[in-house]
Amino acid sequence: MPILGIDYEKCNDCQICYNACYRYFRRDKELNKMVFEDPNNLCDSCGRCIARCKSDAILYENFGEFLTFEEAQNPSTLISYDNMHKFMSAKRSIRGFKKKKVPKADLKKVLDTMKYAPTGANIRTLECTIISDNEKIKELSGVVMDAIIASRLPRYYENFIKAKKYGIDTIFHNAPHVMIIHSENPGDAMNSTIALTYGMLCAQTLGLGSCWIGLAHGVLSSSKEIQEKYTGIQGIVWGVIIIGYPTQIYYRVPPRPDIKTKGLEELE
Numbered sequence: 001m002p003i004l005g006i007d008y009e010k011c012n013d014c015q016i017c018y019n020a021c022y023r024y025f026r027r028d029k030e031l032n033k034m035v036f037e038d039p040n041n042l043c044d045s046c047g048r049c050i051a052r053c054k055s056d057a058i059l060y061e062n063f064g065e066f067l068t069f070e071e072a073q074n075p076s077t078l079i080s081y082d083n084m085h086k087f088m089s090a091k092r093s094i095r096g097f098k099k100k101k102v103p104k105a106d107l108k109k110v111l112d113t114m115k116y117a118p119t120g121a122n123i124r125t126l127e128c129t130i131i132s133d134n135e136k137i138k139e140l141s142g143v144v145m146d147a148i149i150a151s152r153l154p155r156y157y158e159n160f161i162k163a164k165k166y167g168i169d170t171i172f173h174n175a176p177h178v179m180i181i182h183s184e185n186p187g188d189a190m191n192s193t194i195a196l197t198y199g200m201l202c203a204q205t206l207g208l209g210s211c212w213i214g215l216a217h218g219v220l221s222s223s224k225e226i227q228e229k230y231t232g233i234q235g236i237v238w239g240v241i242i243i244g245y246p247t248q249i250y251y252r253v254p255p256r257p258d259i260k261t262k263g264l265e266e267l268e
């Protein structure tokens with residue numbers, strides 16, 4: 001349990017900790033101060049109490065990196081809607097890559113952004129495996145292609161047979177890195193998707209391109225044997241992306257249909 005209590009030297013009794021978390025903070029009338037109580041160790045360590053306390057009076061341990069920057073108080077000052085909208089709408093699935101590995105430091109930056117993605121009840125069980133060995137990527141691509149050919153899905157069958165014959169990687173598109181998100185927690189489906197999405201957006205800020213590879217995810221998650229033999233991953237595979245320096249340039253943003261919405265017209 002990383003929250004240890006309250007530093008009363010710093011606490012000014014503003015009670016914002018209660019506002020951040022009514023579960024484990026309360027005002028004790030007899031003691032005439034705020035107290036932190038979690039007798040059953042139920043606190044999920046979301047850290048909101050630490051982040052909201054202006055006097056930095058929450059005592060904690062093992063929280064790892066704690067970012068403090070002024071804009072955290074008002075994140076809208078960091079990026080405008082127009083820039084964000086352009087940045088997100090210009091994010092394309094990239095399927096052509098330079099034959100260049102991404103520096104470890106940049107992959108670490110991607111992971112460092114992914115770790116800030118929200119997770120249900122702040123349960124942090126996601127793990128990531130990055131495959132960067134070209135031969136291993138090729139081997140896994142071949143196995144995934146074989147599995148899809150064997151399933152005889154009309155959408156892929158003939159194309160994949162041709163691709164195999166000519167040695168074309170229709171799964172990982174010769175990407176320098178394959179990133180797989182996985183865990184032992186059966187509740188991580190949404191958490192993993194959000195985290196990978198954070199990672200892909202972060203990658204774009206570093207000049208990297210990426211693409212979801214649902215085909216590889218489908219094959220890995222339906223065959224424990226392939227999963228363990230070719231990725232070494234135990235547990236549940238939740239998502240697969242490729243990542244690297246793009247060779248593809250998009251000159252414009254393709255149109256997308258509006259999301260069908262109810263309840264907007266009646267608003268001002």
Ligand SMILES: Cc1cc2nc3c(=O)[nH]c(=O)nc-3n(C[C@H](O)[C@H](O)[C@H](O)COP(=O)(O)O)c2cc1C
Pocket residue numbers: 091092093094095211212213214215216
């Ligand atoms: C869940 C999911 C699975 C996907 N699987 C694949 C895949 O296996 N191979 C691939 O080349 N693209 C895959 N894509 C990329 C989609 O084809 C792509 O997002 C879509 O065509 C829209 O293009 P855009 O991402 O450039 O806007 C996947 C995308 C998502 C969201």
